[in-house]
Amino acid sequence: MSVFHVELKKVVDDSYPIEVGFALEAGLIEDLKDGLVGNIRKFAVITDSIVKDLYAQNICNLLRQSGYETDLFVFEAGEKSKTRETKAMLEDQMLEKGYRRDCCIIAVGGGVVTDLAGFLAGTYGRGVPFINYATTLLAAADASVGGKTAVDTPLATNLIGLFYQPQKVYLDIATWKTLPKEQIASGMAETIKHACMASREFFDFLKENISDILSIDRKACEYVAEENCKIKYHVVEQDERESGLREILNLGHTVGRALETVSGYRLSHGEAVSVGMIAQMKLSHRLGYMTLEQIQEVSDLLAAAGLPVRIPDDIDRDALVRKLYTDKKVKNGVLRFVVQRGIGDVVEFEKGNFATPVAEETAREIIMEL
Amino acid sequence: MSVFHVELKKVVDDSYPIEVGFALEAGLIEDLKDGLVGNIRKFAVITDSIVKDLYAQNICNLLRQSGYETDLFVFEAGEKSKTRETKAMLEDQMLEKGYRRDCCIIAVGGGVVTDLAGFLAGTYGRGVPFINYATTLLAAADASVGGKTAVDTPLATNLIGLFYQPQKVYLDIATWKTLPKEQIASGMAETIKHACMASREFFDFLKENISDILSIDRKACEYVAEENCKIKYHVVEQDERESGLREILNLGHTVGRALETVSGYRLSHGEAVSVGMIAQMKLSHRLGYMTLEQIQEVSDLLAAAGLPVRIPDDIDRDALVRKLYTDKKVKNGVLRFVVQRGIGDVVEFEKGNFATPVAEETAREIIMEL
Numbered sequence: 216m217s218v219f220h221v222e223l224k225k226v227v228d229d230s231y232p233i234e235v236g237f238a239l240e241a242g243l244i245e246d247l248k249d250g251l252v253g254n255i256r257k258f259a260v261i262t263d264s265i266v267k268d269l270y271a272q273n274i275c276n277l278l279r280q281s282g283y284e285t286d287l288f289v290f291e292a293g294e295k296s297k298t299r300e301t302k303a304m305l306e307d308q309m310l311e312k313g314y315r316r317d318c319c320i321i322a323v324g325g326g327v328v329t330d331l332a333g334f335l336a337g338t339y340g341r342g343v344p345f346i347n348y349a350t351t352l353l354a355a356a357d358a359s360v361g362g363k364t365a366v367d368t369p370l371a372t373n374l375i376g377l378f379y380q381p382q383k384v385y386l387d388i389a390t391w392k393t394l395p396k397e398q399i400a401s402g403m404a405e406t407i408k409h410a411c412m413a414s415r416e417f418f419d420f421l422k423e424n425i426s427d428i429l430s431i432d433r434k435a436c437e438y439v440a441e442e443n444c445k446i447k448y449h450v451v452e453q454d455e456r457e458s459g460l461r462e463i464l465n466l467g468h469t470v471g472r473a474l475e476t477v478s479g480y481r482l483s484h485g486e487a488v489s490v491g492m493i494a495q496m497k498l499s500h501r502l503g504y505m506t507l508e509q510i511q512e513v514s515d516l517l518a519a520a521g522l523p524v525r526i527p528d529d530i531d532r533d534a535l536v537r538k539l540y541t542d543k544k545v546k547n548g549v550l551r552f553v554v555q556r557g558i559g560d561v562v563e564f565e566k567g568n569f570a571t572p573v574a575e576e577t578a579r580e581i582i583m584e585l
Numbered sequence: 586m587s588v589f590h591v592e593l594k595k596v597v598d599d600s601y602p603i604e605v606g607f608a609l610e611a612g613l614i615e616d617l618k619d620g621l622v623g624n625i626r627k628f629a630v631i632t633d634s635i636v637k638d639l640y641a642q643n644i645c646n647l648l649r650q651s652g653y654e655t656d657l658f659v660f661e662a663g664e665k666s667k668t669r670e671t672k673a674m675l676e677d678q679m680l681e682k683g684y685r686r687d688c689c690i691i692a693v694g695g696g697v698v699t700d701l702a703g704f705l706a707g708t709y710g711r712g713v714p715f716i717n718y719a720t721t722l723l724a725a726a727d728a729s730v731g732g733k734t735a736v737d738t739p740l741a742t743n744l745i746g747l748f749y750q751p752q753k754v755y756l757d758i759a760t761w762k763t764l765p766k767e768q769i770a771s772g773m774a775e776t777i778k779h780a781c782m783a784s785r786e787f788f789d790f791l792k793e794n795i796s797d798i799l800s801i802d803r804k805a806c807e808y809v810a811e812e813n814c815k816i817k818y819h820v821v822e823q824d825e826r827e828s829g830l831r832e833i834l835n836l837g838h839t840v841g842r843a844l845e846t847v848s849g850y851r852l853s854h855g856e857a858v859s860v861g862m863i864a865q866m867k868l869s870h871r872l873g874y875m876t877l878e879q880i881q882e883v884s885d886l887l888a889a890a891g892l893p894v895r896i897p898d899d900i901d902r903d904a905l906v907r908k909l910y911t912d913k914k915v916k917n918g919v920l921r922f923v924v925q926r927g928i929g930d931v932v933e934f935e936k937g938n939f940a941t942p943v944a945e946e947t948a949r950e951i952i953m954e955l
Contacts, residue, residue: 216606217807219814221730222822223599223750230593236586303669303738310740315913338708341735341746360591365711368673370680376711377747380593437587444589452592543685 229380261332263292316340325351333364337379350390352402401485403520415559459567467492473538489522631702633662686710695721703734707749720760722772771855773890785929829937837862843908859892
């Protein structure tokens with residue numbers, strides 16, 4: 216018997232820039248010419264059936280005009296496309312077109328596109344560079360920091376995937392103008408969550424500028440994108456592997472995710488999280504961390520952003536309570552919630568622990584009155 | 586417009602031990618009790634339909650006897666199972682049994698099992714720990730160092746996958762006793778390749794001990810496993826991303842891989858590589874790097890290991906020449922070969938370049954006379 220040691224200690228630098236601006240297509244091409252991804256000349260542009268005509272085809276054209284080899288790979292828009300089957304279909308199309316290890320993937324779209332294309336990039340030829348051209352507020356709030364990529368399976372959301380970092384992220388505010396209202400609202404739910412958990416100042420900005428933001432005022436929206444990145448980065452930087460601090464990003468998501476599922480996805484993720492934020496704040500109030508006035512303030516902002524603040528009447532509340540137990544924060548069969556402290560902070564119950572056990576009866580009471 | 590920088594520079598330690606020995610099942614259990622994978626109590630044992638009854642079921646039983654939660658996940662033996670579909674099937678089975686991020690995957694089997702299970706581990710919950718319990722000489726020679734995991738697709742072999750390192754590798758020599766002769770021969774092809782490219786001393790050991798090795802003499806086989814790991818590690822350590830030095834692992838594979846495909850996989854990978862080694866040596870001789878005596882010496886060892894040393898008569902040699910162009914070393918449409926220098930060394934044509942352009946006519950001549 217003998218033991219042989221494989222030593223693989225090394226310094227890895229996955230740093231990348233996020234550019235926030237208005238119509239960044241030309242800037243992307245300039246960056247490529249300046250060597251953003253080295254000598255690569257071949258670009259697979261991955262997008263969905265909606266974003267294709269809006270932005271992706273144009274990016275493809277610009278790439279071609281600059282002498283790059285490129286093809287557009289399109290899948291049907293919607294969360295239901297975020298599957299292993301769509302990933303395999305795109306891989307096969309890329310292989311058929313001769314894409315090998317010397318290519319770069321450009322994801323053009325919202326969270327579904329960047330999650331799927333990022334995962335694909337991370338496993339194509341055991342990892343090729345990828346660039347994230349994000350066209351939604353939700354992607355700005357959620358998908359552009361953290362390196363999480365994934366697909367859904369029949370039995371689990373986002374469980375099959377990778378941590379894989381892009382070479383650069385573009386948050387193009389101009390593209391938000393073509394977003395449906397519900398998509399903006401969905402993004403605002405995560406944005407307000409970020410403000411609630413980390414910055415009273417950002418919360419006040421959102422309150423004062425909500426109508427500018429909803430009408431996609433350039434300056435207001437750029438600030439929103441930047442603050443979202445900063446707050447999420449601050450959390451992720453301190454906890455890259457989702458052990459401690461990262462749990463606070465789950466604020467409002469315990470009830471939110473369960474509601475999304477129980478509604479049969481009739482409520483969008485953002486709408487469900489909005490209601491989940493209210494549930495979480497009612498719990499925070501019971502535990503003495505929030506006043507009723509503060510709850511009202513957040514609730515007013517959520518409503519102003521076009522988000523629901525109570526559970527629709529036709530939702531089966533008992534099913535909702537049962538569904539809470541599939542939350543990933545559940546430990547030893549006990550529900551756990553992240554809890555807000557006033558506006559702009561969360562409660563750290565003990566060092567590194569940001570979620571507190573909650574009796575089912577308490578959760579049920581809050582849900583019944585919501 | 587503004588740019589926000591996400592800084593992600595960090596030290597990553599993916600080091601792991603390889604234990605070479607005889608019947609290591611009990612040692613594996615001891616290692617787990619000693620905290621090899623921390624506090625994890627849940628183990629998904631992945632194996633194929635042949636290895637299941639031979640070794641995997643027993644490992645599952647030992648785990649259960651030690652109080653661990655475990656299930657056996659079995660797929661049909663053979664390279665044709667190394668697909669995205671098999672991976673998805675296993676993922677769904679694991680999800681159904683409640684496996685989440687707090688599990689560890691134990692791969693028990695040869696290269697197909699460890700490639701597939703390693704890839705699955707790398708994307709399950711965005712990465713869970715995995716342990717590689719390798720039961721073939723080929724796995725010892727090839728699959729246990731380098732961190733390469735992958736599946737095949739209709740259009741490409743091993744192109745969809747990850748670099749993902751195990752927590753520990755066990756090379757259990759006792760399991761080689763149940764290997765079919767062709768499997769041992771396949772492993773010997775890669776073993777002899779290692780010796781040819783890196784160690785005259787190891788080559789001499791193989792020559793002198795070939796019958797002991799083929800009858801699975803414990804001491805001789807342990808030495809073979811150790812030397813294989815050492816040589817591959819030496820190469821991989823210097824070139825973790827397959828840019829320069831790693832190309833030498835392709836020795837004999839230019840013609841080998843093409844022959845494997847053109848034969849419709851009637852020739853195993855090892856058998857095809859054996860013939861590819863001969864082709865490569867004939868080229869080395871033409872270029873003045875090997876004598877005919879040295880070629881004879883290697884050829885004799887390959888034959889003694891039960892491997893073919895010429896192209897079967899019914900192979901379409903023109904098709905074989907055409908197939909050479911799908912080799913990944915091809916650059917700008919020109920064939921490139923790794924070339925042996927005597928026995929135990931390869932030619933470095935210029936710094937970091939270990940493959941030389943070869944005219945199709947030369948390759949054709951060699952193939953026609955082989």
